[in-house]
Amino acid sequence: MKFSLGLLVLLLGAALVAADRDYEGYRIYEVIPSTIDQAKLLHQLSFEGFDFLSESRLLGHPSQVIVSPEQLEQFQQLLEAHQIDSSVVNSNLGASIAEEFAQRQMQRLLSPITGKGRLSNERYYNHEEIINYIDDLAKRYPHRVYVKTVGWSYEKRVLKTITITNGDGKAGKKVIFLDGGFHAREWISPAAVLYVIDQLVEQFEQNAHLLQDYDWVILPLVNADGYEHSQTGTLARMWRKTRQPYNYAGQTCYGADPNRNFAFHWNEEGASSNPCSDTYAGPTAFSEPETIVVRDLMHSLADRGIMYLTIHSYGNYLLYPWGWTSDLPDNWEDLDAVARTGAEAIENATGTVYTYGSSTNVLYIAAGASDDYGYYAGFNVSITMELTGAGSIGFNPPVTRIDEFVTETWIGIRAMAEKLLEMY
Incomplete structure (x- = not known):
């Protein structure tokens, strides 16, 4: 089947924009390819600038x-x-x-944050609140929790990691490196990461076995600028990228896709060289200060790194390398076993079905992503977890369902960590 080239060009031209959008009258379509040609056409739309909230290359699976x-x-x-x-x-x-913003404003009034004590699962938190929370944990649990400034965003927001241990003082332990908030609009990602932190710190007794042999290093919010921008109002709500400005054809386009900005098969298939595209790979690999932070963390931890896990939304996937090719890594059976364990644990506990497999074979090709780079840098297991979608805009459940979603996510993460204990 041949594509309607002229029609495709018209659509792509309309899809590429440089500024925030007024989404009044915009629709969300669910499309289900039944042939390879249909799947290829939809994928062409996605990486040339069309905004796909979720995408699958599997025939019969919705995007x-x-x-x-x-x-x-x-x-x-x-x-x-x-x-x-x-x-x-x-x-x-x-x-x-x-409607979501109106609910969010109400929740902020009903559930104010002081920066101390446990966070609730009743609303989404901003960058400052997240940083205050992990700083407070370090003060309350000084023998088990360490917070470190690891860099700054383009707009000079601080980026901090929280290292969680069992307090036994043993040096050189293996490491699980976890991050969230790569894509700005995926608010449920940092929320899920904060719940993991809560379980490992506040609920230590229940999860002490996960810290016996491993330390956890967690970067709760990678794309701090984009995340904050997406919370400024309804026009910016669907923002995905970072916020560094780039000049293009006489206009200013902001940001790059941080999950296409890593220097491993950078700017190959699945990424765009157009600064106005949501999948813009950046002018060079590691052009974004936020991805430099993740890169440096990976290299500093790789000699002890057992798993790199990055949390995204949405689509119900547990994905492992490679994302740049349909080929599989040498130890793909180990990767598959860990992903399968997480998927089975979630389904057994909640009935939610996760699809697992290599990124390219299950989802779509996307070169320059962090999970490929983490595996390339030396982590034994590297996985992207695409959480369940819900609500009217897909990325995030309504605040009344945050608890349900983050607890479901923790079930999968805990099971994968336990599988690692058996394997390594």
């Missing part, structure tokens, strides 16, 4: 894509011409975002 009012007629023609099954899952994204 979700945002369609603007200006794109609507052409997009519907494209679906019809290529006989792609589709349905509208949100007829007005702007209204859904406005």
